Amino acid sequence: MTQQRLATIDMVNDCDGFPDLETNPRGYADQLSRLYTLVWEDDQGAFPIGYLPITVLDALRKTPVSIRGRLDINPTARTAALWQNLKSYEERTKQAAQLTSYWRKNQTFRLLRGWRNEMWPVYGRNGELLMSIERAAMGLFGTTRYGVHMTAYLRRKDNTSDYDFRIWVPKRSSNKSTYPGMLDNTVAGGLMTHEDPFECIIREADEEASLPEDVMRRSAVETGTVTYIFITDERSGGEPGYIYPECQWVYDLELPSDGSVVPKPKDGEVESFSLHTVEEIQEQLAQGLWKPNCAMVMLDFFARHGVYTPENEPYYDQICARAHRFIPFPGPHWDYQHPDTRC
Numbered sequence: 001m002t003q004q005r006l007a008t009i010d011m012v013n014d015c016d017g018f019p020d021l022e023t024n025p026r027g028y029a030d031q032l033s034r035l036y037t038l039v040w041e042d043d044q045g046a047f048p049i050g051y052l053p054i055t056v057l058d059a060l061r062k063t064p065v066s067i068r069g070r071l072d073i074n075p076t077a078r079t080a081a082l083w084q085n086l087k088s089y090e091e092r093t094k095q096a097a098q099l100t101s102y103w104r105k106n107q108t109f110r111l112l113r114g115w116r117n118e119m120w121p122v123y124g125r126n127g128e129l130l131m132s133i134e135r136a137a138m139g140l141f142g143t144t145r146y147g148v149h150m151t152a153y154l155r156r157k158d159n160t161s162d163y164d165f166r167i168w169v170p171k172r173s174s175n176k177s178t179y180p181g182m183l184d185n186t187v188a189g190g191l192m193t194h195e196d197p198f199e200c201i202i203r204e205a206d207e208e209a210s211l212p213e214d215v216m217r218r219s220a221v222e223t224g225t226v227t228y229i230f231i232t233d234e235r236s237g238g239e240p241g242y243i244y245p246e247c248q249w250v251y252d253l254e255l256p257s258d259g260s261v262v263p264k265p266k267d268g269e270v271e272s273f274s275l276h277t278v279e280e281i282q283e284q285l286a287q288g289l290w291k292p293n294c295a296m297v298m299l300d301f302f303a304r305h306g307v308y309t310p311e312n313e314p315y316y317d318q319i320c321a322r323a324h325r326f327i328p329f330p331g332p333h334w335d336y337q338h339p340d341t342r343c
Helices: 008-015 025-032 054-062 089-105 110-114 135-141 197-209 213-219 278-286 292-304 316-322
Strands: 035-042 045-053 071-074 079-082 119-123 129-134 145-155 165-172 187-190 220-231 243-254 270-277
Touching: 008 292, 008 316, 025 035, 035 054, 045 054, 045 079, 045 119, 045 135, 045 243, 054 071, 054 079, 089 110, 089 129, 089 135, 110 135, 119 135, 119 145, 129 135, 145 197, 145 292, 165 197, 165 278, 187 197, 197 213, 197 220, 197 243, 197 270, 213 220, 213 243, 220 292, 243 292, 270 278, 278 292, 292 316
Parallel strands: 035 079, 145 243
Antiparallel strands: 035 045, 071 079, 119 129, 145 165, 145 187, 165 270, 220 243
């Protein structure tokens, strides 16, 4: 059976799958019926920090209090709060580690099979750190996830393409627990607690693509962020239906046209890199070969660089709006000032 080709709006929907209250109130209400909102209370009152699936709330109820810590549930408001009694970042981080390690040991969630020993941040109303949680467990709590993505390209004009971009596209390792064998942005990775986005993309560029630090510091350009709310499926390495609000810091890297700097696999995350025209990438995207959030970053790249315009792309406004969706949970994305390159 031939797979249906994807339009750009299908790619957007695949990545930004959480219904919007204003444009799809019925879908939004239906999605919330399967969730509790994770909240935190400070001296100004309660505010949301994540989305808890009912399955996770049930697991919390069944976990011994000595392991889980304090849990406050408001069935009427459909909210839940964890560890409000703990006064410090260190105490809350320790409690989160105890809980998630217990679930990992007891194989409570398949998602935890991808344990990474990387700590990711959860922020409060004013940008303060509330706690850090193991990367693989973040999806259980539906808190905002942060990362970095970069598109590396060179300029080459010939009759094989209408555009002078030639873009380096990696194929993910077939051994990866998430999206094995799919196509990706040239470099991408998760942003750990206290890590600066630019330092993170330099680290990832070395680890994944063997790109020299001096090249990165000289030529990598921050172009803004891409934000969306993803709903996981069977490709995500765990149970489907987790909510991933995500903010990706996005970078462009123009490499020398003579091919003197070429990305090469290093840490096993990538099987290979290949150089593609815009048209070839558009065909790959239409065939559904790209990891969903990387497809969104690529659509943003095309919009920023004039490949897509309001005149030639019927979903241009949707691409630009939903690649920069408001995420209702606090963090550095709230105060971020976008460069003028944003579409």
